[in-house]
Amino acid sequence: MSTFYERFERHDHAAGLKAKSTHYCAGCGHGLVHRYLSEAIEELGLQDRTVAVSPVGCAVFLYYYFDVGNTQAAHGRAPAVAIGHKTANPEAVVVSYQGDGDLASIGLAEIVQAAQLGMPLSVIFVNNAVYGMTGGQMAPTTLMGQRTTTSPAGRDRHMGQPLKMAEMMAGMEGPIYVERVALYDAKQRVRARKAVRKALQLQAEGKGFAFVEVLAECPTHLKMTPAEAERWVRDELAAAFPLGVKKEVAGTAWGAWPVPVFEPEAVLRAAGALAEPAPRFCAGFPHTAFGPDVAVKLAGAGGDGAQTAALVLARAAIAEGFDATSIPSYGPESRGGTSSADVRIAEEEVLSPAAPAPHVLVAFNAPSLSRFGPAVVPGGLVLYDSSVIADPPALDPSVRLLGVPFAEIALELGQGMAKNVVALGALQGASGLFPEETLLAAVRQGLGDRGAGAALHEEAFRRGVRAAEAQAGGAGAFGWWH
Amino acid sequence: MAAVAERPRPVLHQEYCKGCGRCIEACTPGCIEAGTAIHPLTGLLPVTLHLESCNGCGLCVEACPEPYGMVAGDAPRLSPGASPRPFGRPPREPAAADEPAERVALPETRPLMLKGAHAAAVGALLAGCRHVYGYPITPSTDGAELMARLLPGLGGTFVQAVSEVATVNMMYGCGGAGRPAMTFTSSPGFSLMLEGISFMIGAEVPGVFVNVMRGGPGLGNIGPEQSDVKLACHGLGHGHTQAVVLAPSTPQEMLDLTFLAFELSFRYRNPVVVLADGYLGQMTGRVRLPPALVRPGLPAWAVPGDAAHRQNLICSFHLAEPDLEAHNHRLTEKYRRIAAAEQRADLYRCEDAEVLLVACHMPARMAKGAVRVLRGEGVAAGLFRPQTLWPFPVDALRPLLGRARRVVVVEASEGQLEDELRLALAREGTALPALAHVRRCGGMLPSQREIVEGVRAALRAGEARA
Numbered sequence: 001m002s003t004f005y006e007r008f009e010r011h012d013h014a015a016g017l018k019a020k021s022t023h024y025c026a027g028c029g030h031g032l033v034h035r036y037l038s039e040a041i042e043e044l045g046l047q048d049r050t051v052a053v054s055p056v057g058c059a060v061f062l063y064y065y066f067d068v069g070n071t072q073a074a075h076g077r078a079p080a081v082a083i084g085h086k087t088a089n090p091e092a093v094v095v096s097y098q099g100d101g102d103l104a105s106i107g108l109a110e111i112v113q114a115a116q117l118g119m120p121l122s123v124i125f126v127n128n129a130v131y132g133m134t135g136g137q138m139a140p141t142t143l144m145g146q147r148t149t150t151s152p153a154g155r156d157r158h159m160g161q162p163l164k165m166a167e168m169m170a171g172m173e174g175p176i177y178v179e180r181v182a183l184y185d186a187k188q189r190v191r192a193r194k195a196v197r198k199a200l201q202l203q204a205e206g207k208g209f210a211f212v213e214v215l216a217e218c219p220t221h222l223k224m225t226p227a228e229a230e231r232w233v234r235d236e237l238a239a240a241f242p243l244g245v246k247k248e249v250a251g252t253a254w255g256a257w258p259v260p261v262f263e264p265e266a267v268l269r270a271a272g273a274l275a276e277p278a279p280r281f282c283a284g285f286p287h288t289a290f291g292p293d294v295a296v297k298l299a300g301a302g303g304d305g306a307q308t309a310a311l312v313l314a315r316a317a318i319a320e321g322f323d324a325t326s327i328p329s330y331g332p333e334s335r336g337g338t339s340s341a342d343v344r345i346a347e348e349e350v351l352s353p354a355a356p357a358p359h360v361l362v363a364f365n366a367p368s369l370s371r372f373g374p375a376v377v378p379g380g381l382v383l384y385d386s387s388v389i390a391d392p393p394a395l396d397p398s399v400r401l402l403g404v405p406f407a408e409i410a411l412e413l414g415q416g417m418a419k420n421v422v423a424l425g426a427l428q429g430a431s432g433l434f435p436e437e438t439l440l441a442a443v444r445q446g447l448g449d450r451g452a453g454a455a456l457h458e459e460a461f462r463r464g465v466r467a468a469e470a471q472a473g474g475a476g477a478f479g480w481w482h
Numbered sequence: 483m484a485a486v487a488e489r490p491r492p493v494l495h496q497e498y499c500k501g502c503g504r505c506i507e508a509c510t511p512g513c514i515e516a517g518t519a520i521h522p523l524t525g526l527l528p529v530t531l532h533l534e535s536c537n538g539c540g541l542c543v544e545a546c547p548e549p550y551g552m553v554a555g556d557a558p559r560l561s562p563g564a565s566p567r568p569f570g571r572p573p574r575e576p577a578a579a580d581e582p583a584e585r586v587a588l589p590e591t592r593p594l595m596l597k598g599a600h601a602a603a604v605g606a607l608l609a610g611c612r613h614v615y616g617y618p619i620t621p622s623t624d625g626a627e628l629m630a631r632l633l634p635g636l637g638g639t640f641v642q643a644v645s646e647v648a649t650v651n652m653m654y655g656c657g658g659a660g661r662p663a664m665t666f667t668s669s670p671g672f673s674l675m676l677e678g679i680s681f682m683i684g685a686e687v688p689g690v691f692v693n694v695m696r697g698g699p700g701l702g703n704i705g706p707e708q709s710d711v712k713l714a715c716h717g718l719g720h721g722h723t724q725a726v727v728l729a730p731s732t733p734q735e736m737l738d739l740t741f742l743a744f745e746l747s748f749r750y751r752n753p754v755v756v757l758a759d760g761y762l763g764q765m766t767g768r769v770r771l772p773p774a775l776v777r778p779g780l781p782a783w784a785v786p787g788d789a790a791h792r793q794n795l796i797c798s799f800h801l802a803e804p805d806l807e808a809h810n811h812r813l814t815e816k817y818r819r820i821a822a823a824e825q826r827a828d829l830y831r832c833e834d835a836e837v838l839l840v841a842c843h844m845p846a847r848m849a850k851g852a853v854r855v856l857r858g859e860g861v862a863a864g865l866f867r868p869q870t871l872w873p874f875p876v877d878a879l880r881p882l883l884g885r886a887r888r889v890v891v892v893e894a895s896e897g898q899l900e901d902e903l904r905l906a907l908a909r910e911g912t913a914l915p916a917l918a919h920v921r922r923c924g925g926m927l928p929s930q931r932e933i934v935e936g937v938r939a940a941l942r943a944g945e946a947r948a
């Protein structure tokens with residue numbers, strides 16, 4: 001009774017005897033581990049839930065034999081593939097079957113992550129102390145002194161010491177069950193069979209990560225008869241890799257798995273999509289001196305709120321039905337202690353989102369002003385925080401330079417962080433780019449529209465407007481908005 | 483104690499016995515004898531059984547590595563003390579049929595303000611993706627971060643993998659189970675995923691890779707570069723690999739093309755790459771949602787771990803040479819179908835263009851601005867913007883080449899896009915037009931001014947030659 005296929009159709013199209021025999025060498029331990037795994041799946045009634053992940057190595061053809069869902073993984077990656085399967089369908093019982101080169105060498109990172117995640121998975125690790133499929137090279141578990149084709153004089157300390165995977169797994173928090181078993185006599189085989197079964201059962205019960213290391217015979221590369229190989233495993237391999245349960249904890253169940261939701265309302269909520277159309281206050285695109293594409297740069301130190309203010313500005317333009325983009329300082333521009341954002345607002349379509357030569361600069365500190373001020377186009381507008389910049393540098397005489405105490409006003413309101421809202425107000429007061437309500441609505445949407453915070457932002461914005469208007473000599477005196 | 487006769491006796495199938503002798507060691511009464519006669523079918527020395535003193539202990543069966551070598555005689559055997567099948571066994575179901583994906587209409591909503599990487603994430607959610615695997619890498623991480631925040635509320639799963647190598651293999655598993663899976667990555671991370679992508683292509687596993695390209699080679703920098711065009715179009719790991727490569731140039735297209743990527747990925751059972759550049763990933767802009775979202779189905783070929791799909795196998799291994807050759811021929815035929823059906827391009831003022839700018843991703847936006855400027859100067863310029871880099875939209879390009887005297891390729895790389903254009907035309911046997919280029923790289927993008935000047939220079943050079 002087992003879950004082996006009745007005929008191994010995938011084994012060379014079941015030609016001749018291959019329909020019912022494995023590709024393994026005579027006496028190979030893999031065949032026994034297959035037998036116990038197959039019987040455990042059958043006995044537990046898991047055949048229709050099992051996904052077996054075949055490794056690269058001698059067991060690469062595991063999928064020839066097991067009448068379960070099968071997948072074949074890249075070298076070392078079976079645990080990652082297993083995580084993919086388990087998260088895709090948590091009901092599945094996913095078995096990752098690996099050899100020593102696969103698991104303990106090239107796939108170390110994957111097995112360590114899977115183990116520490118602790119997700120219910122069953123890992124069967126067949127350790128025969130040598131690379132089988134590639135022809136007998138040194139494995140991470142090769143014993144000291146053991147001769148292989150890449151340790152012809154025997155493994156010595158310059159080649160590192162055998163890696164004890166079961167102990168490593170047991171030392172981690174993630175796994176709930178770790179045992180090392182062997183196949184060299186009837187007693188060990190009973191234990192091996194039970195351990196494999198237990199590893200599956202723990203997963204089927206939704207408990208956690210189970211790891212069974214099986215010390216196995218590779219008579220071919222040990223250059224021994226199967227009987228000699230059994231004795232070698234008993235006397236040599238098991239001496240270096242002690243058998244037994246390395247870890248067993250009751251653990252808490254892994255818990256409920258998420259159930260995917262596809263309801264439109266839930267998805268729209270997650271995406272932050274709002275059903276009602278945004279209120280509009282503009283009669284048309286602002287008639288600026290610069291045509292239907294306005295470039296604004298907002299710059300300061302990190303934490304000045306330039307990025308947030310940029311997003312609010314872009315949001316305001318989009319709500320009015322225009323196109324707008326905002327992009328944080330990026331690439332070479334981002335160096336030198338300034339954090340800047342470029343906003344482009346276009347009647348139809350923003351083409352280039354960068355603002356290397358802005359029409360408007362909002363500078364929160366002196367370095368930003370001296371750095372970007374000279375780039376402002378002739379006839380442009382520069383707003384700076386006069387509470388931290390005492391002596392603005394000389395700029396092109398056609399550039400309108402306006403100092404507004406962003407920080408001071410915000411501090412008067414008891415909320416220094418609101419200086420970027422003051423700055424937006426100042427931008428409004430100086431440029432009259434949009435109707436006041438446009439920016440205010442975007443401030444509410446971007447920074448919250450309820451409670452004391454909202455009221456404070458509104459006040460900060462209005463004070464910014466008034467301060468700039470006073471400086472500029474009247475509402476929208478800068479003359480963009482006709 | 484049970485009578486000896488009640489316990490099942492072993493049955494030996496000599497043709498499936500490899501003569502390893504493990505059963506001999508296991509049998510205390512000594513019922514099993516090492517073989518002496520070569521089996522005519524196997525050429526091996528199978529053991530022989532003498533069951534006179536057999537006590538039916540079954541230890542020989544337990545010791546036999548061959549599934550059909552030494553088997554238990556009749557009654558089913560269980561582990562000592564085990565109850566049979568505690569998890570039950572559902573009746574065997576018929577082989578699975580495709581469970582189709584379903585479109586669910588979305589109400590109209592106001593335009594969103596989304597960063598490019600976030601727009602791709604929202605596109606994936608709308609396409610039904612609930613499984614995201616990833617490893618942090620600038621400038622793609624915003625997409626993964628948004629997914630990590632949103633997926634729990636949508637019953638989805640985000641796994642931060644130990645590396646990009648693990649990431650792609652998690653996608654292989656999830657995609658192999660028939661579920662839409664994706665990742666966000668950037669150039670160096672994409673390089674690490676190539677082996678896995680080759681496995682996905684070989685095993686025909688869907689999955690979507692959003693690669694927000696950065697400057698290379700090596701660690702390069704995090705500036706925007708079209709650095710992986712060659713890799714995505716012609717270097718998806720080892721072997722005969724090809725995948726649709728989509729090239730958005732706005733946050734809107736980040737959403738739309740990521741949404742499309744899932745559809746194509748499942749239609750063709752193949753990974754799809756959404757190539758973006760660092761600028762596009764970081765840029766916030768206006769995004770409208772599509773009219774419907776997708777509730778994914780489950781393809782017949784999947785391996786989710788249930789009865790209906792039990793016979794399935796996800797595998798890129800074909801040991802026999804004729805099998806692998808046939809598999810490659812099938813893949814080639816699939817690539818041919820994709821190349822015929824999935825070319826996409828956006829044409830701006832190309833109808834009467836005498837000079838054709840070719841650009842994609844961010845540089846296409848600057849190129850569009852340049853076309854406007856040039857048109858203002860009376861130059862009949864147009865922009866040909868490939869939205870698929872593989873397949874290159876050569877069918878839409880060819881008819882334009884009669885009128886266009888010059889083609890100027892604008893890109894943020896040292897000629898990777900131009901190479902795609904050359905290769906696509908050469909494959910078609912179309913003569914190459916007079917080519918010029920405007921290139922920046924290393925994290926620098928060509929500016930509108932540079933493009934305008936580049937086109938003017940190309941036109942002057944053309945006149946001088948004429």
Ligand code: SF4
Nearest residue numbers: 024025028058132218
């Ligand atoms: S080489 Fe070793 S591990 Fe591989 S099949 Fe032969 S005996 Fe088994």
Ligand code: SF4
Nearest residue numbers: 509536537539540542
């Ligand atoms: S069932 Fe037991 S006694 Fe009988 S042949 Fe097998 S090992 Fe020997």
Ligand code: SF4
Nearest residue numbers: 499500502503505546
């Ligand atoms: S254990 Fe199996 S394969 Fe080995 S000799 Fe015995 S019957 Fe033959």
